[in-house]
Amino acid sequence: MEQIDWIVLIGTLAFIVLYGTYKARGSKNVTDYLKGGNESKWWTIGLSVMATQASAITFLSTPGQAFHSGMGFVQFYFGLPIAMVVICLVFIPIYHRLNVFTAYEYLETRFDLKTRTLTAMLFLIQRGLAAGITIFAPAIILSAVLGWNLIYLNVIIGVLVIIYTVSGGTKAVSVTQKQQMAIIFLGMFLAFLIILNYLPLDISFNKALEIAGASGKMEVLDFSFDFENRYTFWSGLIGGTFLALSYFGTDQSQVQRYLSGKSIKQSQMGLIMNGLLKVPMQFFILLVGVMVFVFYQFNASPLHFNPAAVKDVMSSEYASEYVALEDEKKGIDAQLRTAQLTFSEAESDSEKNTLSAEILNLQQQEETLREQSKAVIKKANPNAETNDKDYVFIHFILNNLPRGLIGLLLAVILSAAMSSTASELNALGSTTAIDLYKRNVKGRTDKQYVNASKWFTMLWGVIAILIACVANLFENLIELVNIIGSIFYGNVLGVFLLAFFIKYVKSNATFIAALITQAIVIVVWWLDIMPYLWLNLFGCAVVMGIAVLLQVILGNTTTKTPVSSEG
Incomplete structure (x- = not known):
């Protein structure tokens, strides 16, 4: 800077x-x-x-x-x-x-x-x-x-x-x-x-x-x-x-x-x-991210975007192995640039389809090299962070x-x-x-x-x-922030929906249902049973279902605690 x-x-x-x-x-x-x-x-x-x-x-x-x-x-x-x-x-x-x-x-x-x-x-x-x-x-x-x-x-x-x-x-x-x-x-x-x-x-x-x-x-x-x-x-x-x-x-x-x-x-x-x-x-x-991708179709991109991980491997005994992968990628970069320029000038659909298949093949080779580089980085430092998605844009900047x-x-x-x-x-x-x-x-x-x-x-x-x-x-x-939210949000939303729309359900049933649901959602997430986005719907449905069931069992024994004027 x-x-x-x-x-x-x-x-x-x-x-x-x-x-x-x-x-x-x-x-x-x-x-x-x-x-x-x-x-x-x-x-x-x-x-x-x-x-x-x-x-x-x-x-x-x-x-x-x-x-x-x-x-x-x-x-x-x-x-x-x-x-x-x-x-x-x-x-x-x-x-x-x-x-x-x-x-x-x-x-x-x-x-x-x-x-x-x-x-x-x-x-x-x-x-x-x-x-x-x-x-x-x-x-x-x-x-x-x-x-x-x-x-x-x-x-x-x-x-x-x-x-x-x-x-x-x-x-x-x-x-x-x-x-x-x-x-x-x-x-x-x-x-x-x-x-x-x-x-x-x-x-x-x-x-x-x-x-x-x-x-x-x-x-x-x-x-x-x-x-x-x-x-x-x-x-x-x-x-x-x-x-x-x-x-x-x-x-x-x-x-x-x-x-x-x-x-x-x-x-x-x-x-x-x-x-x-x-x-x-x-x-x-x-x-913007897609345009960065297009930019790197015509300009050399690093084999790995996380410079800390690259530094680890380059100071290890696996440096030559990593450099060999970089050299191989440079050849693919040159081929990609030529293929993309030709593709941009192509006029017939058949020519574009042929070039598109060639480009996808080159990109697959490039992706294979990236995966191999991650394996080399892990050998150099087993604790290194090999996922570099979050480093792409800052590297470009x-x-x-x-x-x-x-x-x-x-x-x-x-x-x-x-x-x-x-x-x-x-x-x-x-x-x-x-x-x-x-x-x-x-x-x-x-x-x-x-x-x-x-x-x-x-x-x-x-x-x-x-x-x-x-x-x-x-x-x-x-994804991490959204996963953290999804583990808790569905349960809390279900409690609010019960409060808004299902007046029959009282406090004890809701409280017990919320505790049970939170435990269930954490287990479902831990076992990776469903994509995290669906946890929001799942948690909401589970807490509402359990609360209604508990209220039927508990009957009208549940009463609401008087509310203090101080809130």
Whole structure:
């Protein structure tokens, strides 16, 4: 990195922290601190909701996912617009009518304190883990690529977020997320334009899409019912709908974003904005990854994208074996470039089909070499991370973008990490303060509850940093966060649906069903019985079924505990 990159990077991050701290200073009461004084307008809510979900993982993992597997991952988001409509019609009116600070407060009014506490605890567990991962994701990759100390990176990202989140609460999170989303959109758009500019002169955008399509990267829709395929139209539409309902409807990190709205209408419009823009945004990010793939059809790509793993093998006795694979790949790269240029100029379908078969064969040879390189890396260092999907985009940024823009794209990645982590810490602190502390520690002043919220937010920030420092890289970071959510979300969503729609089911049946279901879902995930997206539907259906069955057995012996006016 050059000096200009450091100036852009540090300047951008410093502006976000200072601006957020300044704009959100002086929260006088719990409503100001946890709900931003209910002043947020719909576009602020919409951007805040998008920024909360779009972590650094989105901008690191998603392009790499597209580079390797194509556009099919976009199907994961197909259920989101449906979920937004349901939440606008059902969840938001109830939350606003009861004037709750957290989603879990409602469950006490419908069931009892223990059900509220259980769901709050489930949220704290899964979101606490996720907060650590959202810090760890950019830190591990930037550490490997730039050689920065991993622990220092975890601490720096975490501390920056803690500063403005603790000082300003929900308003600080919402205000900074508008700036962060502007930086993110600008950076990704510029990266996309530069990738297209770097393609050979006679390769237009349409030809680039044709090249990607011939390599199977533009296959967006898969209507198969193959349970072995994680991303199909049906898993996205059905499993994705339940995941989005759980995440946006019951996860406090999202609920808190639209509870800050000036009115029900403003909150609803913010979520509809997210429903309309989220799928196109993810499509565009995946398309950036596909264009990186096309770029590397005409330019040499590394045999392995993780420089730390390459360094391990090159300093071992297996270096010559790895170099031989690199030399073999260079020959394939030259053949691929020639074949792709010829393919782009071909006019007849028969010639294109012949060339397409040749290109696919070369790409298969290249993939075989990549797999062989992973085996060599493992021999050199059995503990090395050989999955390099998350390193594809950052490698392209650091090795191909002009000076200054590298700093901006790194700011994009760190801004995304900060925005999602800030929302998570804000929600974790709020849930701990409202659902656990305030509900059980009575007689404190409003100022004391605000101070408690700040201390809990800081505590969760420290916990997230510690989790980040001991985390291990998973197969794909964006999948890891979604897997963590899917293990818990279906169960919690089922509890909320019971509360909304099945009035016959009472508190004890629901509480016992939730405990049993959580154990079942963890076992099903551990045994890998179904793709993780389906766990959302499975958990929801199981908890509702068990609760109804238990209620029939228990009869009307279950009663609701009276609710304290302090909530």
